[in-house]
Amino acid sequence: MSKVAVLGAGSWGTALSIVLADNGHSVRLWTYRKEQAEAINATYRNEKYLDADIPEQIKACHELKQAVDDVSAIVMVVPTKAIRDVCKELNNTLTHRPTIIHATKGIEPGSLKRISQVIGEELARYDSEDIVVLSGPSHAEEVGKRLPTTVTVSSLNTQHAAYAQDLFINESFRVYTSDDMIGLELGGALKNIIALGAGISDGLGYGDNAKAALITRGLAEIARLGVSLGANPLTFLGLPGVGDLIVTCTSHHSRNWRAGNLLGRGQKLDEVLDQMGMVVEGVRTTQAAYQFAREQQIEMPITEGLYTILFEDKQPGDVVEQLMNRNKREEMNDISAFSSDSRPQ
Ligand SMILES: NC(=O)C1=CN([C@@H]2O[C@H](COP(=O)(O)OP(=O)(O)OC[C@H]3O[C@@H](n4cnc5c(N)ncnc54)[C@H](OP(=O)(O)O)[C@@H]3O)[C@@H](O)[C@H]2O)C=CC1
Numbered sequence: 001m002s003k004v005a006v007l008g009a010g011s012w013g014t015a016l017s018i019v020l021a022d023n024g025h026s027v028r029l030w031t032y033r034k035e036q037a038e039a040i041n042a043t044y045r046n047e048k049y050l051d052a053d054i055p056e057q058i059k060a061c062h063e064l065k066q067a068v069d070d071v072s073a074i075v076m077v078v079p080t081k082a083i084r085d086v087c088k089e090l091n092n093t094l095t096h097r098p099t100i101i102h103a104t105k106g107i108e109p110g111s112l113k114r115i116s117q118v119i120g121e122e123l124a125r126y127d128s129e130d131i132v133v134l135s136g137p138s139h140a141e142e143v144g145k146r147l148p149t150t151v152t153v154s155s156l157n158t159q160h161a162a163y164a165q166d167l168f169i170n171e172s173f174r175v176y177t178s179d180d181m182i183g184l185e186l187g188g189a190l191k192n193i194i195a196l197g198a199g200i201s202d203g204l205g206y207g208d209n210a211k212a213a214l215i216t217r218g219l220a221e222i223a224r225l226g227v228s229l230g231a232n233p234l235t236f237l238g239l240p241g242v243g244d245l246i247v248t249c250t251s252h253h254s255r256n257w258r259a260g261n262l263l264g265r266g267q268k269l270d271e272v273l274d275q276m277g278m279v280v281e282g283v284r285t286t287q288a289a290y291q292f293a294r295e296q297q298i299e300m301p302i303t304e305g306l307y308t309i310l311f312e313d314k315q316p317g318d319v320v321e322q323l324m325n326r327n328k329r330e331e332m333n334d335i336s337a338f339s340s341d342s343r344p345q
């Protein structure tokens with residue numbers, strides 16, 4: 001059995017800690033808020049973030065040194081915006097070299113880097129090749145209840161990926177491996193853009209037809225951008241692609257869907273984010289994907305439409321009208337992204 005540190009005591013960090021504890025591992029759940037660590041240890045609950053009892057193998061802590069001392073793996077689950085700061089703090093703390101697994105779903109606006117690239121850049125003595133990503137259709141709320149869930153792990157270091165698979169796999173949490181790190185990270189990040197769109201569509205009162213169209217045409221956009229960055233197109237037809245798109249676009253558990261739903265009902269972005277009180281990664285990822293699509297001239301009409309709603313105050317109904325009135329075309333013409341011929345060599 002291993003000692004594992006989970007960094008980030010939000011919904012997903014807490015749910016992943018429960019999986020690890022169920023597997024017999026000793027878990028230190030790190031939060032940057034002292035009072036939260038004290039409350040978790042006193043009540044065995046993490047009330048704001050997850051409706052689940054916390055097993056006693058999980059000890060919450062506020063000191064990063066105490067969390068990572070002696071562990072054989074670190075699972076990073078802080079929001080994208082906090083990854084660099086946490087890595088910097090880790091550099092002042094880590095004296096050994098545990099396996100690093102991340103389960104954060106985002107792309108950094110500005111640098112347009114994936115999370116493993118950001119970690120590889122910031123963390124002394126690690127390259128992005130050393131990092132493992134864990135992604136797939138997995139709402140924390142269901143994982144916390146031990147409902148059947150499947151995810152995929154990937155790393156350019158296959159031994160690290162196999163170790164992560166062994167660490168997490170159990171009878172209700174099935175873990176596959178993949179050799180497509182880029183596809184895993186991009187699938188998990190980009191589906192949040194489409195989930196915001198699906199929430200807006202539902203908030204506007206549109207039906208299942210519109211949502212099915214968003215998911216399908218959204219998948220084409222994700223694949224187009226993903227393949228241009230070196231992902232395997234088939235990954236987007238698997239758990240980290242279609243799987244995560246379905247779960248996020250169709251579930252009330254999804255923070256991105258819920259935020260979109262409020263936007264579709266007419267609320268402003270600032271109000272919505274205040275109200276959510278949890279991270280809505282799709283907002284920053286829309287910024288990043290929009291920037292990339294423009295720079296690389298990749299056609300991403302849904303992402304562009306969403307960007308104008310989020311950052312240019314455009315009305316959701318007007319954006320839908322614009323999307324529905326684009327030039328006539330053949331459906332499969334622009335899904336060439338699914339062909340591996342279009343991958344960069
Ligand atoms: N929830 C889910 O079902 C899933 C989430 N994910 C991904 O996991 C990541 C985390 O999401 P989730 O757990 O849902 O988010 P939550 O909003 O539930 O939790 C985020 C946690 O990170 C903390 N945090 C924020 N900023 C910092 C910082 N600078 N340093 C340390 N901790 C910080 C927050 O603290 P505070 O709130 O006090 O600021 C909070 O405890 C996201 O990338 C998300 O996409 C992936 C799969 C499933």
Ligand SMILES: O=C(CO)COP(=O)(O)O
Nearest residue numbers: 136137138139254255256
């Ligand atoms: O990534 C998720 C499920 O796989 C969770 O999505 P949300 O962040 O939208 O809740």
